[in-house]
Amino acid sequence: MTPTTSRADPSPTRPRPRLPAWTATLTWKAAVFITVMCCALAALLGALVHVSVANQTVGQARDRALGRLDEATAAYEAGARLGPLAGIDPPGLPDSLRSLAAGGERGTMVSSRAKAPTMWAAGPINGNRVLAVEIDYSQGARTIDGLDRAIVGSSVLAIGATLLVGAFAVTRVTRRLHATARVARRISGGDLDARVGDPRTRNPARHQDEVAAVAGALDSMATSLQRKLLSEQRFTADVAHELRTPLTGLHAAAELLPPGRPTELVRDRVAALRTLTEDLLEISRLDARSERVDLDDNWLGPLTERVVRGSGTETEVVVVRDVCVLTDRRRLERVLGNLVANAHRHGSPPVVLTVDGPVITVRDHGEGYPDYLVEGGPQRFRTEGGTKGHGLGLTIALGQAKVLGASLRFSNAEDGGALATLTLPYDDHQP
Incomplete structure (x- = not known):
């Protein structure tokens, strides 16, 4: 027999050692x-x-x-x-x-x-x-x-004295930079009242260094952004309030119309306008952070079944582990109802609602959430690629989840379909 030789596979390239984060x-x-x-x-x-x-x-x-x-x-x-x-x-x-x-x-x-x-x-x-x-x-x-x-x-x-003096000077600068970064993260998280308040920016006649200039620019940006958002919130609330009176009249007038297909179309559109108006009012209250929770003990299994029955949809409820949580029942039903309605409206059956302890998931088997929604969360009335947008349902669900102190995350399942995961605050000592 002719001897054969084999070559060992080259060892995998080792990753370059990385310096510590500090x-x-x-x-x-x-x-x-x-x-x-x-x-x-x-x-x-x-x-x-x-x-x-x-x-x-x-x-x-x-x-x-x-x-x-x-x-x-x-x-x-x-x-x-x-x-x-x-x-x-x-x-x-x-x-x-x-x-x-x-x-x-x-x-x-x-x-x-x-x-x-x-x-x-x-x-x-x-x-x-x-x-x-x-x-x-x-x-x-x-x-x-x-x-x-x-x-x-x-x-x-x-060298030692220079290092001490330099470290002291640099630490003062970096401390101010860290404070500016923390305020920027708070603003990014939704706290528009956060300000750096660098004392060097309070006196315009005083010479400012680069850190003070950045802090002042951030404070000015936050103030401008807050004003614009407050203006938009007031506009949304005012429009919704002004629409309620004529819509009430339209609804009463539509009820007096004779039966027929045109009447059904008018009533359907009036009902859609009333729903949109109520959604806008709810969003304006969420934006104003004026909502108050009414906490009570609720078992998640029966609550989710009641939500599915009220939605009138064919949604499968799977209870892996039922728990009793201290939450606002009305707001939680609102969140789950919006998630289920969105799954049926924009996804494909079967739609499955799963309860696993304080974690509730709603999954459909459609094309999944768009990338912008997974990365940045729902955006009001946004559409992409000519497809139908997600309206206000997911925005309201996310806002109500924040009021409850819960976490609502949107993702796509590996085998296809949109997946919404709601994690409620839960204490193991609860009944």
């Missing part, structure tokens, strides 16, 4: 930036000071050594006795300096002799012989070492 904050980025800039500046200044002082110290020591070398050369030429730190071809002289002096040139060099820094100066004499002198360079080396330690210590202190 590293994305402005405070952390500012701290890193300040630290890097301080370290770079301290290193640059320290190097400049070190080079300057080292050159000065070495230059002074070199001048002293060359002066001693001149004195030793004069004494050698005069036949006088050389000093204790001068000699011809001394044993500790560095080889490179010895070679330089033997070549006919004078030079200096720092080296260690007996573990002590020494400055050598050497020059040529007769033949290949070298005259050299040495001086103690310990003081100069200690000066440079002390300077280096002082530079490092002062740099650390300066």
Whole structure:
């Protein structure tokens, strides 16, 4: 048999390690930036000071050594006795300096002799012989070492102080930014009374920084938005109130018409207008947040069956787990009735209402909710793609759910169909 070889599958690409979430904050980025800039500046200044002082110290020591070398050369030429730190071809002289002096040139060099820094100066004499002198360079080396330690210590202190001051300044800015972001989230959640109230924006003559400008713009936007919404709410309420009187007259007049198909059409349209008017009034009350709940204990199983019977639709009720919740029965029936009616009007059968503890779902098997409704919730009278809109039913259901303190979420089932999930507040200790 011919042997076969197999290649192992390459290991899956490992995801790149991600930094912790706190590293994305402005405070952390500012701290890193300040630290890097301080370290770079301290290193640059320290190097400049070190080079300057080292050159000065070495230059002074070199001048002293060359002066001693001149004195030793004069004494050698005069036949006088050389000093204790001068000699011809001394044993500790560095080889490179010895070679330089033997070549006919004078030079200096720092080296260690007996573990002590020494400055050598050497020059040529007769033949290949070298005259050299040495001086103690310990003081100069200690000066440079002390300077280096002082530079490092002062740099650390300066970096630490700069970090503290910078962190304090950045934290004040980020705290104001966080406060502005919290107010923006509150406004996005529907609290139009929320304001940043930055004290820097109260005096127009005072110079404002960028954070104050953003806070002021957000407050102005919230005020303008609140005014427009209040104007729309008042308009909706006024229109609904003004329509009730003529609609009542139309309804009474329609009842006096002789039987027939035209009369049925008129009565049907008048009834639709009355329903729309009542819905508008209910929405105006929900927008004004003037609704008050009447709480009582209610078992969800019988309540949902009563809602389905009242809707006159073929809706299947499935009770997985029945519980008793403290809620407003009338408002809960309103929410469920609107969900069931919407499922039959815009979906396809079968429509199933399921009770599983405090969670109630209403599902149809139609095309499902449109994307805009799933992502942003119901919008009044909106239509998309030329299809029939969802009217006010889901908007009222969502508003009444908020009054009850419940959560109403709209989604689409994986195998098709619209799915509305109502989660009621529930205490396990309730009966």
